[in-house]
Amino acid sequence: MLLTLDLGNTNLTVGVFSGEELVCECRLATNRSRTEDQYAVELLSILQLYHVEPQAIHGAILSSVVPGLDAVLCAAVQRIVGVEPLLVGPGVKTGMNIRIDNPAQLGADLLVGAVAAVHKYGVPCIVWDLGTATTVSAIDSNGGFRGGAIMPGVATSLDSLISNASLLQRVHIKAPNRAIGTNTGDSLRSGAVFGTASMMEGMCDRIEEELGAKATVVVTGGLGKEIAAACRRDTVYDGRLLLDGLRLIYDKNRA
DSSP states (O other): OEEEEEEOSSEEEEEEEETTEEEEEEEEEOOTTOOHHHHHHHHHHHHHHTTOOGGGOOEEEEEESOGGGHHHHHHHHHHHHSOOOEEOSTTOOOOOEEOSSOGGGSOHHHHHHHHHHHHHHOSSEEEEEESSEEEEEEEOTTSEEEEEEEEEOHHHHHHHHHHHOTTOOOOOOOOOSOSSOSSHHHHHHHHHHHHHHHHHHHHHHHHHHHHTSOOEEEEESTTHHHHHTTOSSOOEEOTTHHHHHHHHHHHHHOO
């Protein structure tokens, strides 16, 4: 079995694969103050919860956008399963032609998502990841990673707005019945969901114009499913995109 870990600013997503089958998937809150022992206890508890024997795990791979936790998490994994995780970064084989100014600057999460999207949906493709930040990646017809854009995440933006506007209250992010909100809560939801969906549609048009081809649009991330459903253009929601990408990259480097 393979243990896959995607460490983001908000969540640590954990998956266990048996071959290509995703045996279990869960999320933990990212906490920069946790120690190696604390992460080891949590990961071991997850394996036990899903009846996965640590001895059955033969490999592990980690992608991270929180460098300060890389060593802590790698040590925790090695303690409970006895293998050192492969850390996605420079020198790791991905099969992706990275065509940006400085390939070393490409975030591991963007790279992993692109690898999975190309494998599962073909090229060209546009990959949206809606998490702490909202990111979009453009992959051209030759499978080259051309770059993308980064913007504040939906929840991040909404939290900032509410904390700076005394009369606005926190709301659950879901699509309202209409774009025209008739109360404060629905107005906030409309802006968060329909506003983001419309932004995504416009950005996809611009990216396709620069790529010179129509592209498959793939959406992932914590709020991806809700907002993908509100898009007026065809989109594919894939909640396990990054875990599949980690599995694919591990297989490319297993030798």
